[in-house]
Every structure is written in structure tokens, then in C-alpha cells.
Amino acid sequence: QARGTGMREGRLIAPFIRKIDGFPNAPDGWELALAYGDARGEAETRLIGILKSEPKNARALLGRAQLRRMQSRSEEAVVDARKAFEASPDASFGATVAAFLAEEYSRSNDKANARVWFRIAVKDASPEVVSRMAFRAARMARETGDAAEAQELLRTACRAGNAEACAEVKGEAPTDRRPLRRRFRN
Numbered sequence: 548q549a550r551g552t553g554m555r556e557g558r559l560i561a562p563f564i565r566k567i568d569g570f571p572n573a574p575d576g577w578e579l580a581l582a583y584g585d586a587r588g589e590a591e592t593r594l595i596g597i598l599k600s601e602p603k604n605a606r607a608l609l610g611r612a613q614l615r616r617m618q619s620r621s622e623e624a625v626v627d628a629r630k631a632f633e634a635s636p637d638a639s640f641g642a643t644v645a646a647f648l649a650e651e652y653s654r655s656n657d658k659a660n661a662r663v664w665f666r667i668a669v670k671d672a673s674p675e676v677v678s679r680m681a682f683r684a685a686r687m688a689r690e691t692g693d694a695a696e697a698q699e700l701l702r703t704a705c706r707a708g709n710a711e712a713c714a715e716v717k718g719e720a721p722t723d724r725r726p727l728r729r730r731f732r733n
Contacts, residue, residue: 575593576589576593577589577590577593577594577597577607577610578610580593581610581613581614581617584617585614585617590610590614591611591614594607594610594611594614598611603630603634604634605631605632605634605635605636605640605644606631606640608627608628608630608631608634609627609628609631609643609644609647611627612624612625612627612628612631612647612651613647615627616651621651621654621655624651625648625651625652628644628647628648628651629648631644632644632645632648638670638671639671639672639673641667641671642667642668642669642670642671642672642673642676643668643672643676645664645665645667645668645670645671645672646664646665646668646672646676646680648660648664648667648668649661649662649664649665649667649668649680649683649684652664653683653687658687658690658691661684661687662684662687662688662691662696665680665681665683665684665687665700666684668680669681669684669700669703674707674708675707677703677704677707678704678707678708678709678712679704679709681700681701681703681704681707681709681712682700682701682704682709682711682712684700685697685698685700685701685704685712685715688700698716701715701716702716705717
């Protein structure tokens, strides 16, 4: 429903409105501000307030990292995202943060770090994220000349349901459509 309401991209807000137990809750003001591209400049002030009282709030740290990305402050976005990953309450959220870091390193053309974070994101992510991240990581591995890793990542993406990866691996659609199970940290 996000696209019909003027939000830039629905995926931006998804990690923020989920509770730890997986059930959605109403978004806070800073979450909505980010979803709408922080058009009124409200997110910064709200996030500062939250992080003053809870400096290891992983959701707020990732929110500030997203805000920094929108402000073209990549280095600060990476610092906040790394803090969010360290403070991450569960593997699923950690995979979301790892995907953010992989994308950020990819944008700055730091392929070595991007590949590391793509691999971390793939380890504990939902099948949808695995499909997308493993495929991107495979392309990056291929660009850097690591054909074996590229093939392994393409197979992972294929198992997660990425038809394009399956076509590259074996020229056919995936045979096993069962989604990958999420793995949670102890």
C-alpha cells in the first residue's frame, strides 16, 4: 500500500515497523518521516532524542543510517549501520542491517566490504532478501574474478526462488520452491 500513498519506497519503512516478535506495530514519527523522504526535516531531531536515552537502539541507529544515506553522508551511514548491526536484537534484523551495509559499500565501489556484508545478509535473511542479495553478490564476485564464489551464490539465490539466478546456474527454473528457513541467533 505504500506506493499509493506517496512513500518513496515501502521497503524503507518495513524494518522499522516490525516488533521483535514479528508482528507489525504503528510507526513512530521518525519512521514515517523516513518513509516519506524526511520532507519536513523531522527525523533527525526525533532520532537524536531516542538515541540520547537509548544509544544502542538498533532500529533508531538503522533509521539514522538511512537518513544519512538520504543526505549523501555515506561514511556516517556506515558507522551508524555498523553500530546497529552490533546492537541488533535478532538475526533477521541483523540481516536487514547487513543488506544495508552491503548496498552502501556497493554504492561507494568498495567491493571487498560489499561482498562480506552481502554474505552476512544472505546467512540469516528472509528468502526474498536472500534471493536479491545473493544474486547481487554473485554478480559482484563475477566482476572481481571469483567464478567459484559467483556460482555458489547463484545457487543460493536460485534455491531462494530467483529465476534469473536459476537460468544462469542451469538454464532452467528452480526445482525446489520451498523457501529457505530463517535461522535465528541463540
